[in-house]
Amino acid sequence: MIRGERKMHFRVFDVPIIWLVLAAAGLAQDKPSVPPYGKLLPLFNERDLAGFDTLLEKHGINSDPEKVFQVEKGVLHISGQEFGGLVTQKEYRNYYLRAEFKWGEKTYEPRLGKARDSGIQYNVTGPLKVWPRMMEFQINEGGTGDMWVVGGTGATVDGKTHESTSSGPGAYIRIAHTGRGPLVNAAGYRDPVGELEKPHGQWNVLELVVDRDRIMYFVNGKLAILGTNANTTQGKILFQSEGSEVYFRKMKIAMLK
16 A cells, blocks of 8 residues: 555656646746856956946047046946947957946036936947947836837847848837836836836946847846847947936956857
């Protein structure tokens, strides 16, 4: 009886347990994750702007009389007072980028009173200007984790191909991150459906994977965008100034293995 009961015990319970283990393994394989990468190296040395150029809409390259870009106690402070960005002097391809950001308090026209806005532009190629040919990891109240394809770039997201034109009405295409609700262009807005960003004033972790023609965005550990068939695979990286005060820190990069 005891031996028989043991056999029956395992017949009843072993199959579901094995099924659960296999199902969990399958889910783990299906869930996109950051691919293997090498040593994380500082993209920003936390002392000065070495390795970067400043770009401002009114003042051009490496002319920043209003100190839009400053280093404060190891943190990059971008005032947002003038549109532009801090752009790497090097181009990168096949990499993993990790950075943290948080909002400041100030906003400027044309974003005064509107949802705070910034971004990490990557695969930046061609003439260096405000909104060059590039793709963007959007940082925006209510929409952090969205993707922009600009000036001829494109990618496939959720089975739909989005390809911008080199100029004109189709030059800027915004792709909503997974699970995002409606956008409201108001300062302090929080997505009631799929907010990925932490409350205002807290640091957020952003992770960008550029794996040849595959792109992944993670916001605070959650997958926001998975893009494939990107038609641009390398370029400079730009931290945007777009009318909103923002801080960046711990900006590091590693090459994919």
